[in-house]
Amino acid sequence: MTKFTDLGLSPEVLKAIAETGYDTPTAIQEQAIPVALTGLDVLGIAQTGTGKTAAFTLPMIERLAAGRSRARMPRAIVLAPTRELADQVSEAFEKYAKYHKLNWALLIGGVSMADQVAKLDKGVDVLIATPGRLLDLFERSKVMLNGVQIMVVDEADRMLDMGFIPDIERIFKLTPPSRQTLFFSATMAPEITRITQAFLKNPVRIEVSRPATTNDNIKQFVYRVPSGNALNTAKAKRIALRAIISTLDIKNGIVFCNRKTDVDIVAKSLSVHGFNAAPIHGDLDQTLRMKTLDSFRKGDLTLLVASDVAARGLDIPDVGHVFNFDVPHHADDYVHRIGRTGRAGRSGEAYLLLSSADEKNYDKVLKLTKKEPEALAIDVDFSALAEDTGRKSPRPDRKPRRGDRDKSVKTAQKTEPESEIKSEPAVNENTVIENKLETPKPSRKRNRADRPSETQEKSTDYEELAEGFGWHVPAFLLRSVDLK
């Protein structure tokens, strides 16, 4: 069996590797490292979790070991699609370059530019960056790319999904054509192929077997949530989620939601109900994102509620459970999401909450995975759903609108973050009761007379307010205009 010591790496790097506890390279490492050490271009086709980061970090360190950096002239750049991934690469550098005098800078958005610029001025060997911030700094003349000898593109297919390809192309063009390119992608979409043909020189193509679309170590379950209107479906899902989690012995788990707002609500709801949960998504402050991820890795946080920012690439070892609050828009994202569990031969469980709105995406998932998750047979008490029709407080998931002058709203929200924890008696004929969720809700027409009896609380019943204006429509908007 091949060991790291067989790959042509220097004693310094081998020592650093040994200290991390690894001695056997993964398939992609075994194949890519010797090629990259010779200076050839590499086209690596590999999923996340295959050890790609070390596959490009180690040879990069070796090849940079000889030279020295100059101010604002990095000798290598690594591009990653998300800030978390870039951060992870940076951590890998910290480990593996321990016995080398190499400097690197992490250039990502959402954090102060000043520190990054200061580092660039001192001179760094390696830039680890998300494309936006790198180009931003380039446009401010804080960094030059004409000294780049090695360029790494990580998770190119994800960059494509995120619309980064023009940025990547631009960065390619800013670096000298003589550079070595190490390019990694999980799939070879036509656009990806085009880029590699344009910017890689006779690359050595290394493909490691795709981990079976859905790993056999992962037990998949599906729970069908009775569907009503959107609000109640979401709430029913939260109730079901808690019920499922309560039946399990969870060391750590990730709850995935499609929407950032749902991430927030679900995390809050879980916390309110006594679960150790925290949200992570792209709208949250970057330092908070890192802190949250860190405490999840350390085991201080049990449940990470995440958008697809965490679906791929993030190095979170051995997650016991994955919960899909909804079915992702792309079927392969489902595979990535549940692939956070059952890694390295361990067993894992993936739970999916399915509502009628998810059916279409679910079909796509089944087509891809060719594996029907087992229907989960648990009794969920949905009676809390019925307590909500005479809503007295604003929807917690709603963004603030212009009509939000009333201070009482804010305080009410603070003390009662989840209206569902209140237990008010069901009040009127609109009440939705257990197993009758398909009962049509009253139409949402903005007709004051139709509204239930809490009309007097007009300023706090935001549910039916017209966006931005409340009930009052300024006269000028109603005036008809003759354009002739």
Add this chain to the structure above:
DNA sequence: AAAAAAG
């Protein structure tokens, strides 16, 4: 249809 990334 949504998330991610430059503010």
